[in-house]
Amino acid sequence: MRLLIATTNPDKIREIRPLLDGLSIDLITLASWPGLAAPEETGKTFLENARAKALYYARATSELTVAEDSGLEIDALDGAPGVHSARFGGVDTPYPEKFRMIYAALHAKGQATSAARFVCALALVRGETVLFETRGFVNGTIAPAPTGSGGFGYDPILYYPPFGQTLAEAGDRKASVSHRGEAFRALRVYLAASGQV
Secondary structure (H helix, E strand, C coil), X not given: CEEEECCXXXXXXXXXHHHCCCCXXXXXXXXXXXXXXCCCCCCCCHHHHHHHHHHHHHHHHCCCEEEEEEEEEEHHHCCCEHHHCCCCCCCCCCHHHHHHHHHHHHHHCCCCXXXXXXXXXXXXXXXXXXXXXXXXXXXXXXXXXXXXXXXXXXXXXXXXXXXXXXCCCCHHHHHHHCHHHHHHXXXXXXXXXXXXX
């Protein structure tokens, strides 16, 4: 069976592949459709965006498709950047600048840190049918300053108390607790139980 992982983000693909390793699935990526434009992400929730992307790419490619939408929610910023995480400050804004903007926004509210979480929602679609949806979370706090060079995205500013470090410092341990890991492990269970793999 073929499964399209509907993302062009190589870091996400590197995280997802091991989570589905061992299943009788031929994982393919959007690299096989280089001219395919990405859909607009207009959903108000991660799950709405994941579902819309999965439906769009399933229709465009005729493949069994999984799409995810993920990001950082910061309580003191009313959940921002949330579904706008990748586009926060502009699509081409480098993450160190996004971090500076977040710390400035926290400072403006009189906060040095805040409870925060990563969220990952995914949807599995065949044709026009949504077969499976789930969400994964990892809870933490905003670190006093960005720390660590591992991971990607906002990992350097999410401090994970059980590890005593940010997810950018967690190395291989990140996969065991990450939001994307939780969501794709649930997908793995669904695929195995459905008898499709």
